[in-house]
Amino acid sequence: MQKVQNNKAWWLVLPVFLLVAFSALIPLMTVVNYSVQDIFGPGQAFFVGTEWFKEVLTDERLQDSLLRQFIFSGAVLLIQIPLGIGVALMMPKSGIKGSLCLILLAIPLLIPWNVVGTIWQIFARGDIGLFGWGINQLGIDYNYTGDTLDAWLTVLLMDVWHWTPLVALLCYSGLRAIPEAFYQAAEIDRASKWAVFRYIQLPRLKSVLIIAVLLRFMDSFMIYIEPFVLTGGGPGSSTTFLSQTLTTMAIGQFDLGRAAAFSLIYFLIVLLISWLFFTAITHADKEK
């Protein structure tokens, strides 16, 4: 659509600008302010420059949790994107069955995150949970509160359960947008199932997939409540992800300067990677 140049449009954007500035800029400035000071108490703050940043960047605990975070987000994307596409391909095209699928798939997305943790806490327990009990019954020793690998797999499975539906729903709507004529043409050409997927469906899914990847990356990178409820970050610190490390530091230990420096680095990482995705999206839009 041809847009008109009109700076008066700022008046329409002003409420949003003020609101977001209030709830984002002021807190962000506070964080920046803390990150360059050492605070002992009210009125006892000292300017320390980039000291905290240096310390944070060389802190082993943080590096570990950053590494864990990247592995987790990577695993999430590797599992959920293909699985989501698969589910979307299997969903009924229309009618009552289609909308029923839509609603049932959306249920995990609408459950408060702490309840998601609770559900899995109950479900995966060896004594009272169907899942944990079943696995143990199969003769596999499984205990998510004691074993690191089990804890990891449980957190990962929980996230797959929680968020694959989002990817599926996005892909589903992307698939619905493909005109029927495309499939008819493929049929005339006797294209195989794979060829239809590879050359018709996948390219058309591109823009939805970029958004799915972006959303799943951002949200998995900020994951906090679910593993916190499920494993409490343990055993040891094996499932402690970035947000939890940060929260413990800021609220638990009240280590303001260090937490603030860490916050900024954290935010910058998310912003940088998201910006790369965002450029990819706008680029894809232009090609259309």
Place this chain on the structure above:
Amino acid sequence: MRQTRSKNVGITLFILLLLTPIYWLLNMSFKTNQEILGGLTLWPQNFTLDNYAVIFTDPSWYNGYINSMIYVSINVVITLLVALPAAYAFSRYKFLGDKHLFFWLLSNRMAPPAVFLLPFFQLYSSIGLFDTHIAVALAHCLFNVPLAVWILEGFMSGVPREYDEMAYIDGYSFPKFFVKVFLPMIRSGIGVTAFFAFMFSWVELLLARTLTSVDAQPIGAIMTRTIGASGIDWGVLAAAGSLTIIPGLLVIWFVRNHVAKGFALGRV
């Protein structure tokens, strides 16, 4: 035909697997604690509603649900009120710094809530809003407003400019045109936006928990009370969890026909 059948089997299986953990939660909420800890039973042997009775008779329990509903509703209203004009501006006009502003807005959706935890706490404490519903509602605007602007902008761009111009020729003032002509045309967009604003505010707990202590405490924070000296009260915990699923189900039922459209724009 065989292919359709195997597809149907596949999707049914997936949905069944998806629902199993939820079934387990429901199952547990109807059991007594003795039965839960006594051994594994696939359905309640001694069906009981006691766990729900605990929640519905104790104000400190059910107020949690009311608090959550209040701040979620306030959030949805604020979000829509500020996002509608802004989305209109973004979809219709070029103005100074529009692209940067748009990205800056979106960048707030990317900010980890943990980053804002402490400053929010101090900000709302210092202006005397700590432990009020409005504080949580405002804090949730951080991620909901950018999202709402993004979704609405997509819907509004789908309405041709000619409508705007026609309304001006017919002598409509801008506010009258916006409310009487434009908003009804993007009804489903508003529905979808409200749905997502509701959803993200309803599921969030980290900020909601930090900004409240007693009067506006969300249900999620109250649920941690079930962990007492004598261990966890599994039955009540399961019942409380089951109840939190209902509002989401109701909302998706109302917007079920529009949600597909919202996803189709690829803007969630």
